[in-house]
Amino acid sequence: MTSPPLVSVIIPSYNYAGFLPHAVSSVLQQRCPQVEVEVIVVDDGSTDNTAEVARLFGPDVHYIYQENQGLSAARNAGLRAAHGDFIAFLDADDLHAKELLASQLKVFTAQPELDIVICRCLDFSEGANRQVDGLWSLVNSHWDVHACNANLAPVHCYMVRTDIVRRVGYFDQGLRSCEDQDYWLRCYGLGAKVGINTDGVVFYRKHGGGMTENRARMYHHDSLMHEKVGRMLAELPEFPLQAKCAGWLAHAAGCLVSAGYLCELDPERSRVMQDFFTKAVLAAAPLFSHSVPRNDTGNLRYVQDYYGGRCLRLASWSGLQLTPTAAKALMVLKRMFPRMADLSSDALNARLRSTYARLCVIGLPSQVGTG
Numbered sequence: 001m002t003s004p005p006l007v008s009v010i011i012p013s014y015n016y017a018g019f020l021p022h023a024v025s026s027v028l029q030q031r032c033p034q035v036e037v038e039v040i041v042v043d044d045g046s047t048d049n050t051a052e053v054a055r056l057f058g059p060d061v062h063y064i065y066q067e068n069q070g071l072s073a074a075r076n077a078g079l080r081a082a083h084g085d086f087i088a089f090l091d092a093d094d095l096h097a098k099e100l101l102a103s104q105l106k107v108f109t110a111q112p113e114l115d116i117v118i119c120r121c122l123d124f125s126e127g128a129n130r131q132v133d134g135l136w137s138l139v140n141s142h143w144d145v146h147a148c149n150a151n152l153a154p155v156h157c158y159m160v161r162t163d164i165v166r167r168v169g170y171f172d173q174g175l176r177s178c179e180d181q182d183y184w185l186r187c188y189g190l191g192a193k194v195g196i197n198t199d200g201v202v203f204y205r206k207h208g209g210g211m212t213e214n215r216a217r218m219y220h221h222d223s224l225m226h227e228k229v230g231r232m233l234a235e236l237p238e239f240p241l242q243a244k245c246a247g248w249l250a251h252a253a254g255c256l257v258s259a260g261y262l263c264e265l266d267p268e269r270s271r272v273m274q275d276f277f278t279k280a281v282l283a284a285a286p287l288f289s290h291s292v293p294r295n296d297t298g299n300l301r302y303v304q305d306y307y308g309g310r311c312l313r314l315a316s317w318s319g320l321q322l323t324p325t326a327a328k329a330l331m332v333l334k335r336m337f338p339r340m341a342d343l344s345s346d347a348l349n350a351r352l353r354s355t356y357a358r359l360c361v362i363g364l365p366s367q368v369g370t371g
Contacts (some may be wrong), residue, residue: 010078013092030101042074072171096205103200104159114190119200144188144240149250151181176222200365245291249307252280260317274326281329308337
């Protein structure tokens with residue numbers, strides 16, 4: 001490892017010349033005696049003046065141009081060019097808080113066994129005055145289980161050792177959404193160890209025109225992501241580590257969310273996701289009675305309860321008509337979680353909120369207000 005550690009920050013940009021200077025500046029200000037920074041801007045075929053803006057930073061920025069291929073391809077180009085001991089990502093319209101990278105490295109130093117560190121995220125929107133819109137929740141354990149349900153945090157919350165990046169490889173360029181969830185799942189599948197940085201924060205800009213604005217495409221690729229999760233759970237005996245039942249339940253809940261979003265946009269695809277929900281429940285059921293060790297000192301029991309309850313709640317999604325096989329799987333779930341199955345809708349919602357709060361980091365990160 002270099003001294004100080006070198007962090008390669010990869011910034012893909014497509015027609016974001018107006019935002020790019022702020023993103024790059026927020027990374028360059030991370031340099032300090034404890035951190036050296038390599039900034040890699042990957043221009044994904046922009047038609048604006050992205051190249052001109054990037055080159056204004058001179059040797060502080062490694063600028064790469066490629067024909068338009070999408071976000072995953074741009075990040076992969078950055079990975080191929082990176083020389084750092086650690087890798088971080090930042091989209092061209094988002095920002096790092098002051099001293100973020102130093103705070104991430106501090107966690108790695110305190111826990112040298114870690115492969116990945118995740119920080120907090122704040123949404124913000126631009127107007128007459130910058131407005132902070134909300135702090136993302138961040139779970140405090142069992143990240144591999146939660147990732148079987150949905151993405152844990154935006155990609156720029158992560159810092160990862162280059163060693164694990166070289167083992168995992170590149171982002172899946174066939175996915176046009178959820179590509180970061182897929183990447184971190186593959187890290188977890190290799191046994192990557194994760195820690196959290198409760199002090200650090202990144203700023204996630206909310207505005208129109210981003211990739212996530214295309215909801216139909218996003219929901220379709222989200223369903224493809226759930227298929228990949230199901231295959232991982234079936235093919236990797238040790239994934240999630242010592243929490244296979246919880247992983248299947250988290251996956252089942254994710255499949256129901258996908259089915260609900262697609263029930264009007266793509267009814268046939270919605271039924272496919274209900275089939276995956278059914279398979280997940282039937283895989284979890286025989287593991288359930290011995291899924292949590294008697295000496296469990298973590299949150300595994302609460303994780304299982306949360307996703308079991310989520311499935312029960314999601315099954316009543318307005319407009320979602322369960323297939324016969326999915327309805328039978330729901331009955332299996334009710335036998336697994338009889339107390340929650342007997343709760344009213346309001347009581348179940350309250351139970352889920354309480355349980356999820358127990359699973360998350362509490363308090364505000366110390367870097368709030370340092371953007």
